[in-house]
Amino acid sequence: MAMASSIISGTKNLFRKSNKPKDHPMSSEADTDPITLIVIGCGQRGKAYGRYALTSDACKVVAIAEPRPQTRKLYAEEHKVDATLVFKTWKDLHAASTDTLKTIGKRLADAVLITVQDHMHVEVALAFAEQGYHILCEKPMATTMEDCLRIEEAIHKAGIIFGMGHVMRYSPYSQEITKIVQSGTLGQLINIVQVEPVGYYHFAHSYVRGNWGREKDSSFALMTKCCHDLDIICHWMSPTPPVKVSSFGSLRHFHHRAKPKEAGDATRCLDCPLVYDCPYSAKRIYLDAVSRGNTGWPVSPLVDGVPDIENVTAALREGPYGRCVYESDNDVCDNQVVNLEFENGNTASFTMVAFTSAICERQLRMHFTHGEIIGDMNKYTVTDFKANKTKTYHPANEGGGHGGGDMGLIRTFVEAVRTGNQKLLGTDVDEVLRSHMTVFAAEASRREQRVVNCVEFEEKARSSLRETLAQTVLR
The missing domain is CATH 3.30.360.10 (Dihydrodipicolinate Reductase; domain 2)
Incomplete structure (x- = not known):
């Protein structure tokens, strides 16, 4: 009960209408209430969809789950999410939702935005559908046919609104x-x-x-x-x-067979002599972009927090985005x-x-x-x-x-x-x-x-x- 009490006190009227049936005749007062959203995954897609809540009174992000500490902190600050509803993992957030459902019979929000990695979509969708949240799921629906069918069944059983990230x-x-x-x-x-x-550097990046x-x-x-x-x-x-x-x-x-001979034994772009002769050079794609003041995509996924020359360089020396595209495991x-x-x-x-x-x-x-x-x-x-x-x-x-x-x-x-x-x-x-x-x-x-x-x-x-x-x- 302590967790539920903490959440309620921190979010005031957050639960006012989250359990309203879909066919409930909405009052004029309810029409003005923003739809409350949970964002599971605060990366590029979570930011893209969450941006609407920053420019419109129609919705509000009230809870988030994100494992990266700086990304989590910045997203929570931008959306003014109460500290009691900021979680490291989706399972922690789900546990809090379970607690409040058991103790006071209310959900944490009206809907969940699922913007985690693709292979996680099915477990998150099934868990929150079971609790009656409306769901917007980033593409793809799931990564196997069986999991797509399981989600379909869960959505029908829950009788909830379902949106798919087919943004086109x-x-x-x-x-x-x-x-x-x-x-x-x-x-x-x-x-x-x-x-x-797709784009030559976009494909190399993603x-x-x-x-x-x-x-x-x-x-x-x-x-x-x-x-x-x-x-x-x-x-x-x-x-x-x-x-x-x-x-x-x-x-x-x-793949390795296409690697230019001039690249020699280099497996990372920062060690390669073809820095400015290779269109897929990580230095050209990321470091040069940061030096021009671009801290958005494709640079932002490399680090937790705001990209700069120092942390991007470290990421290229140690992480996957600094690997030679001909020496990767794609x-x-x-x-x-x-x-x-x-x-x-x-x-x-x-x-x-x-x-x-x-x-x-x-x-x-x-x-x-x-x-x-x-x-x-x-x-x-x-x-x-x-x-x-x-x-x-x-x-x-x-x-x-x-x-x-x-x-x-x-x-x-x-x-x-x-x-x-x-x-x-x-x-x-x-x-x-x-x-x-x-x-x-x-x-x-x-x-x-x-x-x-x-x-x-x-x-x-x-x-x-x-x-x-x-x-x-x-x-």
């Missing part, structure tokens, strides 16, 4: 294109071609040296980087589902293509490639029976064949990552929680699961060198989970 759906750019697709003004959508230009470079630590690159690409392709083609998928890809460049694809056939005969192709100057500025072509759309996430051009007219549009961008998609998602999620309306998000856990299944099917195609039937693939995954659960019960 929520940018002004994508939403304007979605309206055109759904309007039918250009006729039927027949084909989509999308390219994800998928060679970083947290997503090894499949065993996270998942394969198509899932960790591109699950929201396949999601939005399926969204634009909906309600027609994909029925067949094929995929090809490999790790072509970031194993995920640096290029991959995916081909989709839909139930009505429509087709789509998607390419992920590391070797680009553009950083995640997707290149899009959409082909309709009476027109086409060409876009790059900043602008798009519409050609109407019937009217013989072409016009270019420049959607507004309120700032934030993914062309405003980050801010669009968190704002929509908060409103969905406030109103108890899952439909505001334009998707639900079932659709999220289906798009993830398409990604898993594509990777199975790449590995097994065959065309995969998406419907059979999903049914096999569901059947396998049912068998696993049945065996668990028998034990």
Whole structure:
């Protein structure tokens, strides 16, 4: 009871409405109360979504969990989180929530933002769904098909609002294109071609040296980087589902065989003679950025707290971000293509490639029976064949990552929680699961060198989970 009393005294009216049923008629007073949020993981994604709470009265971060002390301290100070609700681990925070639920029957907040490492999503989602928190989960949903299915089941059982970090759906750019697709003004959508230009130094940072470079630590690159690409392709083609998928890809460049001879035996960039001749030099990517005053991404993930020359140098000498990209232990694809056939005969192709100057500025072509759309996430051009007219549009961008998609998602999620309306998000856990299944099917195609039937693939995954659960019960 002591923990619950401490939390209550430190947060005053924090619990006032956190147990309100979704269909409860909200009073005008309740409408003005901010939605309260727990942030599990205060890194780049936690900061991106939390930024909305700093610029809007619609929500407030009231509790956090973050293992890095300086990152935890800075986030708590920025959001003015009471000290009683600042935790080192998500399990500590969950224990506090369990305590308050048992003692006073209240949750710590309305919703949880899950922005921890990918492999942790399932355990955090299951734990907080069971306690009735609404959930916004960063992509991917989980790193295995079984875990995605477990989350789907938990969300249905809890009857909660569920948002997925498929931020591309929520940018002004994508939403304007979605309206055109759904309007039918250009006729039927027949084909989509999308390219994800990851960016040469972005790929080296995240998928060679970083947290997503090894499949065993996270998942394969198509899932960790591109699950929201396949999601939005399926969204634009909906309600027609994909029925067949094929995929090809490999790790072509970031391995020891591609290492320049001039680099010699150097295994770290600070010891390499090719500091200014190698595009992937850690000194160029990180130290030069800090010297120019850039303390944001990609420098900020290297240290706990505010980056400077001294602590970034130390990180490059001792940590993974200072390793030669040709001497790292990465194993995920640096290029991959995916081909989709839909139930009505429509087709789509998607390419992920590391070797680009553009950083995640997707290149899009959409082909309709009476027109086409060409876009790059900043602008798009519409050609109407019937009217013989072409016009270019420049959607507004309120700032934030993914062309405003980050801010669009968190704002929509908060409103969905406030109103108890899952439909505001334009998707639900079932659709999220289906798009993830398409990604898993594509990777199975790449590995097994065959065309995969998406419907059979999903049914096999569901059947396998049912068998696993049945065996668990028998034990």
